[in-house]
Amino acid sequence: MMRHLDATFTLDASGHLSESGRRRIASHLRACAAHLDDGETMDVRVQVGSPKRSTAQNRLYWAVVARIQLAFLDAGHHYTTDALHVYLKGVLLETVCAEYEGETGEVLECVRILTMPDGTEVRTLTTTALTKPAFSLYLMRIEEHMIDTLGVPVDLSDLMDEARSTRQGKISEPSDLETIPFASGDGDARLAEIASHF
Secondary structure (H helix, E strand, C coil), X not given: CCCCCCXXXXXXXXXXXXXXXXXXXXXXXXXXXXXXXXXXEEEEEEEECCCECCHHHXXXXXXXXXXXXXXXXXXXXXXXXXXXXXXXXXXXXXXXXXXXXXXXXXXXXXXXXXXXXXXXXXXEECCCCCEHHHHHHHHHHHHHHHHHHCCXXXXXXXXXXXXXXXXXXXXXXXXXXXXXXXXXXXCCHHHHHHHCCC
């Protein structure tokens, strides 16, 4: 049964969603309702709050990963950016989400359970639910992990300045959550070269 929709829609000043956003939400709700028996209900959670990470932050993240890749190359180790991305999520993401929740009270869904076609379930980590300040916190924890835990000399200071400024003044913006019932019927040249692939 299709129950999960994770999408960001822009609301204009008059309180309206775009036409495509309205159609996508309506289509998803109809698909959910099709699986409900008469009188059966399901909860629909609406989250209004801190915006998700920006395109600029996403570019910044991959520049950070590329810089880390270069640091490992200089130390004689080759790791793909995808491998580094998976590693960083695995060791840091849940801790960052818990830290952010402790600071703001805002719960971020960084862990997802995906149902496979054969019925098995797979636990996965994702950065897509991170808000802008949470994403900045994640980038700062990456920098600390590389230097303090792995001992890999990587200079991310120029990239981290942008991450820190994004986080300033935004760390205490919790989301307003509401659950409503829903019933059926209702850098350098090498860095530049690597980064150019993203």
